[in-house]
Amino acid sequence: MTMLSLIVFLPLAAAAVLAAAPAISSAAARRAWVAVSVTELMLIGVLWAGYEDPGPNGLAFEEQVPWIPGVNSRYHVGVDGLSLPLLAMTAVVFLACALYAVRDTDRPRVQAALFLFLQGVSMGVFVAADLILFFVFFDLSIVGMYFVIAGWGHGNAARSALKFFLYTFLGSLALLLGFIGLYVAAAPHTFDIPELVDAAPLAGEPLTGGLVLAAILVGLAVKTPTVPFHTWLPSAHTDAPATGSAVLAGVLLKMGTYGFVRIAMPILPEAWQAWAWVIVVVGIVSVLYGAFVALAQTDLKRMVAYTSVNHMGYIVMALGAVGLVVDDLAQARSVAVAGAVVQMVSHGLITAALFLLAGVMQDRAGTYNMGAYSGLAAPAPRYAALFATGAFASLGLPGFSGFIAEFQIFAGSIAVAPITAIALPGILVTAALFLRALQQVFSGPTQGHAAGFTDLRTWELWSTAPLLALSVLIGVLPRVLLDVVEPASAALIGLVGR
Numbered sequence: 030m031t032m033l034s035l036i037v038f039l040p041l042a043a044a045a046v047l048a049a050a051p052a053i054s055s056a057a058a059r060r061a062w063v064a065v066s067v068t069e070l071m072l073i074g075v076l077w078a079g080y081e082d083p084g085p086n087g088l089a090f091e092e093q094v095p096w097i098p099g100v101n102s103r104y105h106v107g108v109d110g111l112s113l114p115l116l117a118m119t120a121v122v123f124l125a126c127a128l129y130a131v132r133d134t135d136r137p138r139v140q141a142a143l144f145l146f147l148q149g150v151s152m153g154v155f156v157a158a159d160l161i162l163f164f165v166f167f168d169l170s171i172v173g174m175y176f177v178i179a180g181w182g183h184g185n186a187a188r189s190a191l192k193f194f195l196y197t198f199l200g201s202l203a204l205l206l207g208f209i210g211l212y213v214a215a216a217p218h219t220f221d222i223p224e225l226v227d228a229a230p231l232a233g234e235p236l237t238g239g240l241v242l243a244a245i246l247v248g249l250a251v252k253t254p255t256v257p258f259h260t261w262l263p264s265a266h267t268d269a270p271a272t273g274s275a276v277l278a279g280v281l282l283k284m285g286t287y288g289f290v291r292i293a294m295p296i297l298p299e300a301w302q303a304w305a306w307v308i309v310v311v312g313i314v315s316v317l318y319g320a321f322v323a324l325a326q327t328d329l330k331r332m333v334a335y336t337s338v339n340h341m342g343y344i345v346m347a348l349g350a351v352g353l354v355v356d357d358l359a360q361a362r363s364v365a366v367a368g369a370v371v372q373m374v375s376h377g378l379i380t381a382a383l384f385l386l387a388g389v390m391q392d393r394a395g396t397y398n399m400g401a402y403s404g405l406a407a408p409a410p411r412y413a414a415l416f417a418t419g420a421f422a423s424l425g426l427p428g429f430s431g432f433i434a435e436f437q438i439f440a441g442s443i444a445v446a447p448i449t450a451i452a453l454p455g456i457l458v459t460a461a462l463f464l465r466a467l468q469q470v471f472s473g474p475t476q477g478h479a480a481g482f483t484d485l486r487t488w489e490l491w492s493t494a495p496l497l498a499l500s501v502l503i504g505v506l507p508r509v510l511l512d513v514v515e516p517a518s519a520a521l522i523g524l525v526g527r
Contacts, residue, residue: 031092033106033156036072036116040065041149047142055137062141063131066124069148073120076113080513083109085520086226086295088158097161100212102220105158110517111290111370112155114510115283118377119155121499122279123148126272129385129492135181143180144272147173151280155287160208160220163292164201167252170281171197177273178265183391189268196261197251204248204288210241211296226295226524238300245293246304253285255345256315259338266334267397271388274330278337279381283373286344290366294348295524302525305352309442312346313452315339320458329470330387330397332462333380336423339455340376343438344369346449350442351525359522361444366518368437371510375422375430375500382496383419386412389489394478399466402482404475409484413471415493420463422500425456430503430510 043065047058076090083089088107096104108116126144133140150173153166171194179190212218214230214237231238251258266274294301301308319339326332347365354362389412390397406413422429435456442449470479485493503510 031090031106032072032076033090033108034092036069036076037106037149037152037156039149040069040145040152044142044145044149047138047145051138053138055134058138058141059127059131059133062145063124063127065145066120066127066148069152070120070124073117076108077117077513080108080113082516083107085523086223088223091158096159100161100220101218102161103159104162105221106156106162107158108156110513110515111521112287113513114370114374115155115287115377116152118283118374119148119151119280121496122275122377122381123151125381125385125492125496126275128488129275129388130272131488132486140181143173143176144276147177147276151276151284154284158222160211160222160225160292163222163288164205164208167204167284168198168201170284171201174273174277174281177276178269181270181273182268183270184268185264186268189264193261193265196258200248200251200258202248203244207241207244207248210237210244214241222292222296229296229298231297232299235299235303238297239303242293242297242300242304245288245297246308249285249288249293250311251285252288253282253341253345254338255311255341256318256338259315259319262338263331263334266384267328267331271385271391274334274384274388275381278334278384279377282337282341283377286341286348286369286373289345289348290370290521294351295521298525301352302354305349308349308352309346309446309449310349312342312344312349313449315342315345316452316455317342317458320455320462324458324462324465327399328397329390329399329466330384332466333383333387336459336462337376337380339459340372340380340423342455343435343452344372346452347372347438347442350445350449351522353445354525358445361441362525363441363515363519363522364437365441365445366521367511367514368434368441370514370518371430371503371507372434372438374510375434375503378496378500379419379422379429379431382415382493383423385489385493386416386419389485393482396478399469401477402470402479403473403477404471405479405482406471407475408479408482411485411490412482415485415490415497416471417467418497419493420467422497422504424460424463428501428504430500430507433504433507
């Protein structure tokens with residue numbers, strides 16, 4: 030078993046053991062969850078240390094095993110500069126959730142098993158190099174998150190979980206239809222992603238290529254989510270537990286945008302170019318709509334949820350601009366791709382931290398209503414400091430990863446398509462909504478639910494502070510991440526512009 034297979038199947042095996050052994054104590058289950066998450070992060074650290082760029086359409090740490098020979102589908106895994114950062118971010122987010130839930134008394138053994146299952150299938154999505162393998166892990170993540178929301182959520186958790194499942198599962202059916210279209214068009218028929226990239230199976234067939242891309246785009250856009258496929262997101266986040274929201278925003282949403290750069294763009298470059306303006310417009314609308322609707326919220330968690338629509342819009346806009354093949358602007362398009370990948374990592378770290386911090390409100394006072402708090406900085410200075418750090422990181426302040434990502438996105442996108450500057454006010458609105466939240470909740474006299482509010486406990490501090498510290502590290506020393514991302518981004522531009 031290679032390192033990648035170990036990373037995927039170690040949490041799945043641990044989940045199976047925890048689920049099948051009711052005699053395991055709650056404390057042992059929690060310790061096992063943390064231990065497996067730490068081991069996963071260490072294994073990915075070893076991968077990162079030994080990583081060398083595999084070149085265009087290449088994969089490092091590759092493994093192939095025959096799986097479904099009748100349809101030429103294989104267990105094929107590997108990583109490159111587009112997937113390795115997301116693999117590392119996934120490990121960090123799940124470890125943060127394991128630490129946050131270390132004192133949770135609500136069925137901790139089953140909870141640990143479910144999150145370890147989610148961690149394994151999430152890792153599988155980011156290492157899969159076969160469409161069927163990708164789809165299996167992609168679908169299993171939907172099932173896992175459904176049970177997280179329904180089993181540990183609050184409010185209308187059952188309804189929100191069902192809505193999440195039906196929306197995203199319907200999107201996955203469209204995705205499967207697109208994958209079958211690629212398989213049928215390929216000669217020889219295959220689901221192998223690198224082979225499909227080399228073959229470009231629907232080149233010269235604009236109608237069929239456009240229809241297949243449309244199916245894939247719908248499936249991935251629902252998971253991302255972009256306007257108008259975002260309507261499941263606010264209720265799912267509002268009613269999910271803090272750890273569920275952290276994983277949903279930090280990891281699962283990235284499966285959609287990752288699918289764009291891993292599957293849609295390199296396999297269907299001509300169709301991507303033909304649809305580029307549509308994708309750019311959808312991205313711009315998502316940026317502005319997400320920001321303005323977030324500004325109107327009085328529920329803190331719902332506000333953060335809508336900022337995810339805004340931040341995912343930046344990624345979609347940048348990737349759409351990449352499809353506008355303009356002479357002498359390959360470097361700008363490469364910068365846009367690199368910014369999109371950095372934004373995936375940045376959003377995962379920052380928004381996961383914000384959702385975990387929002388969960389502290391639910392734990393202490395049972396409400397996310399910002400109007401129910403005032404002067405919270407006095408009784409909870411550590412909580413106020415971390416939330417302010419997360420807010421400034423999310424609005425793209427220099428010194429944080431969000432600034433690096435958004436600067437690259439706009440530098441690349443505006444160079445290729447100046448109209449993308451229309452999305453710039455989204456940054457201003459995001460700043461306004463976070464500053465309003467900070468003023469309303471943390472400043473002024475201490476009253477309402479802020480009175481007697483307990484400051485962050487040790488495990489809450491250790492689950493959120495490292496996420497924000499990593500955002501600062503990327504913001505101050507971006508080469509740590511960009512040295513891995515940029516060669517893969519340049520290689521992707523070569524495939525899309527062919």
